Amino acid sequence: MTNLLILIPAALFLGGLxxxxxxxxxxxxxxxxxxxxxxxxxxxxxDGE
Amino acid sequence: MTSCRSKTNGRLPDISFANPQAVAKSTDELSGFAHEVRPGISRLELVVPDMHCAGCIGRIERALNGHSAVTEARVNMSTRRVAVQWRSAAAEPAEFVDLLQTAGYASHPFAEREDAAEADRKRSRELVLAMAVAGFAAGNIMLLSVSVWSGASDATRDLFHWLSALIALPAIAFSGRVFFRSAWTALSARSLNMDVPISLAVILAGAMSLYETIGHGDVAYFDAAVMLLFFLLVGRYLDHRTRARARDAVSQLVSLTARTAAFKLPDGSLTPRAIAELAAGDIISVAPDESLPVDGVVVSGTSDIDRSMLTGESMPETASAGTRVHEGTTNLSATLDIRVEACGGETLLASIIATMEAAEQHKAHYVRLADAAARIYAPAVHITALATFIGWMLVGGGDWHTALLAAIAVLIITCPCALGLAVPVVQVVASGALFQAGIMAKSGDAMERLAAIDTAVFDKTGTLTLGRPHLTGPAALDVEHLGLAAGLAAGSRHPLSRAVTAMAAQRGVSPTPLDAVEEVPGSGLLGHRGNQTVRLGSRAWCGEAPGDGNSLENETPSDDGRLELCLKVGDSRMVVLRFEDEPRPDAVQTLAALKQRSLKVEILSGDRPGAVEHMARLLGIKRRQSAVDPVAKARYLQKLAGGGAKVLMVGDGINDAPALAAGYTSMAPSTAADVGRMAADFVFFGDNLSAVATAHTIARRAKALVLQNFGIAAAYNVIAIPFAVLGYASPLVAAIAMSTSSIIVSCNAMRLRIGIPHSGRDTASGAEPRQPAASARPSDRSAA
Incomplete structure (x- = not known):
């Protein structure tokens, strides 16, 4: 469960990005x-034109 | 690619002819289209219809950037426009048109109706943003849903549902507005459209899922609701883009008709005056190569007048004092002073346009396939969902919760994802294919109508033919004579002179320089080489006795549709050059192909019977009519329509415009008169008539694919609805069913491209060096 607390915001952040x-x-x-x-x-x- | 280079070959040095007056006029006109983006910096968009490859981009941008005042020049290939920004004080907009002309590209300013364009952009931005937000939400919710489906339970599932709700509800509120608004409009008008079931499904699914989430339930349809929005928005956006592109195409076709005329003051000097301010009795001066802005009578001057746009007559007529001339014709050889008799709404051109508008109103309203489908579909969805709800209420003994879930499942499952994509995706692919073949479609329903035609009626001059004569004989014409003829013809705008110059360029013969060349309108050209006099013109002009059986006027073609020009060098025997108004290079094959598809093919021309007979024999067409006036053309098409025929009208002149409007659908070459291009549903570029057959092929395929897509969408519903009605449509099933059907429909649309000539446009220009529109038809040069 605690992993999720990091992973979900991370996923949302990347998606938002x-x-x-x-x-x-x-x-x-x-x-x-x-x-x-x-x-x-x-x-x-x-170039140079 | 290489074909681009040929653009500058064989061109007449147009720039040298631009008289100061014409330039002054266009500067005046162009300034109206430029606007200041920053203090001291102006911006102007020019439409360059002939750009079609990477080389063109480079050449156009280099040409404009070469001007010292230009700060930025950027080509937009998709819209065929170039945006120029420059230091306002350092340049006049007309200079850019001239620069492009020198580089071999005809151009005219882009006049967008600001409000319409702005509304369009706003709508487009709204749709894309809504689509992006829905896509983002759908992706993230799906991530959470997958965990739920793979077994997350209790607190974890609740947490995931809550997170989904947090993402989904704002996304629905934001992205769904497009549908809610339209549904509300429909409901307030007491009618149903496709957006009503969509809005209902999305709102009910959102609300129900939220209720489930609060009550720790195990199903939530957040993913389905948002995904539904996403797919539908994709379809909506594609549809919008196709229409916006078509609208864009239309606004590009409105090139500038002359808005000012050179008004002659009593003291003989000229001043620009708006056409609207002219009154009957005023005297105006019309320079060579300008199109006449009014109907009137020639007061002084003698010149050749190109009337082909107005009458279909292929050869110019000579006008001198006392001749009546009409708006929309083009002055070819010398300046004419004209007394205005009618202008604005009273000219012959205006009355033809009025006929065209009347014909347009008589046209039966066409119901688009998608709308026809929606009309049946939307009520069906509502009835099924309602029946499901009632059925479950009866079976479950008033268990509204289960009944509502099943009804929502039905709404979501049946929601027309695939149906919403069925038409737009095909149209995007089809209009892309048309575009690559050099054909511009002005609307999606035009494509649907084109697929249904059973008769094709062609105009002759400028449509079946190129509208410009071609030097055909004598075959043994030697280099010296051709060079001399070209030397004389180089400065003339007469179609036969242009044909001579074009042939010289094609055979690589450089025009022999001659001294003191003069042009006598209606007779011919005269020049000197050393002490020899060189004459090019009618038999009489070359000293042949008028009584030898040939007409005095060089323009009068003999009965088989042939035209001639005599060349006499000094006292030697004269050489007779023969010309023909050639059919387009692939006219025979195209008409044969159309006949093979069991279409009835007819010719409807305003030209003389002799010329029409000749062309009809050449092309193998039995049904033909000649010397038909514009109104009779439109009436004939209405008669055909009255008999149940679905007619494709292909024409180019002003005289064809009413018929183009009266046709079930219509097509015009890009060299057509402004009115003709405006009236036509399709416009094709290049010299190849095969565009007509290609467009027909693509349209028929597009229609077949749309019907197939409807079939796929229907089949999907037939399979999925029973599941939903019985309550087996879990969120997972809904998600899979929805995306697969959408993907299948999209993939099916892509099949349109298979076997369609990919680059018809490039081969078209490669086969025959395509000259800039400027040299094809004088009247196209109004902006130059």
Whole structure:
């Protein structure tokens, strides 16, 4: 039983962390352009241009 | 990928033609779309319909970032828009449009209706947040529930139930609002929708589980209630996204119609004036390549007028003093002064739009499959749950506790998880597949209607054909002559000139530079090489006697639909160039494919009978009508509909708009007139007509999958309900049943992709160097 007192808050905390991370990624616009994100990996960065 | 590069090949140097007046006008217009995000920094979103690959992203961003005033340029591929931010004082918005034009991309500002867009974003954010919270809660409660199911008892079980309640109740209150609100609206209107049983199930399950927890009971449905919310929210969100995307697509299609005209003051100088302020009798000046903002009569100037959008007529007509001209046509070769006769609501275009709106209202209201299903389903769920409750009360001799638990179990089990996902998941996959094939669907029910068609009616000019003539002969045309012709044609906007330049670019012949090139609208072009005179135009223009049996006007095609242009170099024999308004590259195959699916195929054109006959013979279509006016087109479609036919109308011109609106469903190429694109349910990009067949295939498959999904959801209920009614639906059974059915339905939807050409869009542009929309149809360039 005593293990649970540690484990349950730990589980909830980690879950909450995931939720917060998701909300953050949503707010910062990371889901705005899913097609573009898939293509950008192919764009050559041309430094110094 | 590589196809992108070809975009700049064969393009006419458009920029050099931009007259100062046109630029001034567009700057004026564009400033209205820019807004300040921070003091001194402005932001503008430009729609770039032609971007479609990683190369495009790079090129567009580099082009804009190359401007010294730009602080940020970011492409959004999903919406095909680029957002530019710049130091307001250092640049005018029109410069960015020009930059993109130079890079080979036509663009126009994105005009979003702020309030609608804002409401949309708010709703989207609400749904995603609700979904995230429900997902979080469902995961954590499931963790606790698994322990309960695997044997936790007494105090441990109570503790876990309490913890579950602590997570579930706030989550239900937060995430459930979407459903509660909608259910309440439905109930206040004394009707039922899908959200009523959902809300009932969730609230009753929550309340009952809390009661059980307080009384140390051994079953709690917290997990089921929250998981139900989660799955339903996923479906709701996907549905919302599809619709938002469709709405987005619509707002992108509204490119700018001319809002100002160059008003001619008595002293002859020009000043921009809003169209709305023009009155009959005013004189306005229309530069080459502008579309006419009013109906009127030409006062001075001679030019070729492209009327194809209005009438379907493929060749331009010459307008000179005294000619009546109409709004929506495009001025091609020289500046015209026009006396306004009608503007705004009184023009021919406005009357066509009025016909279109009337046709739209006559359309029978279509009931979406999902709504039709919900109408049967929601009452069935309530009746079953109520019957379960009453049944258990009778059997158990008034044991309301057991009866209520069984009724809640029925509500939860029957709750339409799979049903809620059945349609949205398929639509997301289908619209994704359409999008990749270069087709934009404006609504989900359009897709359902497309699946049901039995007749396809095509317009000719611009739909079956590319709407731009193509140089077809003589086959042995030598490089020198082609070079000379291209040298003359380079500065002209006449469709035949464009065809010559395009052919020269395609064969890699560089235009021969000529001196003192001049264009005489209605006759031809004239230039000099050394002391030789080079002429390109009608037979008469090239010095052939008018009496040799050929018409004076070079635009008049002979009866088989062929067009010609003569080239005369010095005193040597003239060369006759032949043109054809080619059918789209895969028109024959597409029509054959449609016929194979036992669809009736017809041509309904506003063009001359000769040209229509020729095309119909070429494509093997028996049912055809020519010289049909816009109203008659719409009336014909209504007649077909009256006879029980479900007609797909494919057309592009202003003259097709009423028919597009009258069709059971409709489709237009992206080169279509604004009104046409607005009226159509689907818009396809690229030159390939196969988009019509592809869209039909995808729509039919989507419908089949939706029906299958309904079947799966129904089968699931048939199996699960007896368990629930008899009281065997423990929380564990409910959880497993719910998630499996949802997953099966989603996986089934994914099958849509199998066997669908994955990158129709890329092959379309690869086969034929796709030029920016600008050179396809002059009228698309209104924003440039």
């Amino acid at each position: 995931g939720l917060i991370a998701f909300v953050w990624s949503l707010r910062s616009g990371q889901y705005e352009d899913l097609d573009g994100a898939a293509m950008r990996i192919l764009v050559d960065e041309e």
